[in-house]
Amino acid sequence: MTDLSMKLSAYLDGELEAADAEMIEALLESDPAAQAELDALMAADEMAQEQFDVLLSDPVPLALAQKIKSSPVGMAPARPASRPVWGAVAAGLALFIFGGMGGYFVKDQISPSGTVVANAGWLSDIADYHAIYSTQQRHLVEVSAAESDHIVNWLGATVGVDFSIPDLTEFGLSFEGGRLLVAGGKPVAQLMYRDADGAVIALCLQSGESGAAEAAPDFKQQTLKGFDFVSWNGTNAKYVVIGPGGKSGLMDIAALSAREV
Structure with missing residues (x-):
């Protein structure tokens, strides 16, 4: 992920300082490529949310349910998670979506000439x-x-x-x-x-x-x-x-x- 991509992602998440946010907004006004990348990030975020909803609606696999049932109440996990499970899922989805700019997400966002849709x-x-x-x-x-x-x-x-x-x-x-x-x-x-x-x-x-x-x-x-x-x-x-x-x-x-x- 480029430095611009990281800044755009932070901008979407509201994590930038006011001065940095103003710089990004000025860039978006003058640079169609930056606006296109922001549009792609917004679409990816929406798709990721849809994927989360699908995962939440899926039944718990039988093997996992049996493992949970057999674990003593209050038992600490053998290895503490280094990050929330949904963070890992989100990261995996992000890699799937942006990996090589190919696959399902990008196929409907590309013009016949092969260039990414600008708007x-x-x-x-x-x-x-x-x-x-x-x-x-x-x-x-x-x-x-x-x-x-x-x-x-x-x-x-x-x-x-x-x-x-x-x-x-x-x-x-x-x-x-x-x-x-x-x-x-x-x-x-x-x-x-x-x-x-x-x-x-x-x-x-x-x-x-x-x-x-x-x-x-x-x-x-x-x-x-x-x-x-x-x-x-x-x-x-x-x-x-x-x-x-x-x-x-x-x-x-x-x-x-x-x-x-």
């Missing part, structure tokens, strides 16, 4: 929401397309980003309406589209750091939790188009969205 934190939340809402029919959206002006005013004010609703009919997509999400602790505007086959494509936007306008957006493609993403940054917002895994034309949809949104 796995908010994209992971988007994927979780999309897995639920994209299967809905009547309740796909909170506000229907018939109230497009209200969607723009409501979501724009809530998210803090002015936007327009892209017309994606040339891709066979009809605008269904919008809803409000929360990802990474911040509000997200989600605009929902559906094609003739019923597949749902969504454009999501969230406020981001202010910056100079780019001549051409830097689109990033990646796959997470079975969904394909195309993400990019604007002058004061970040955007992502999400669709079913293997959906063709997603990059073209994102390119038009970037021009019109």
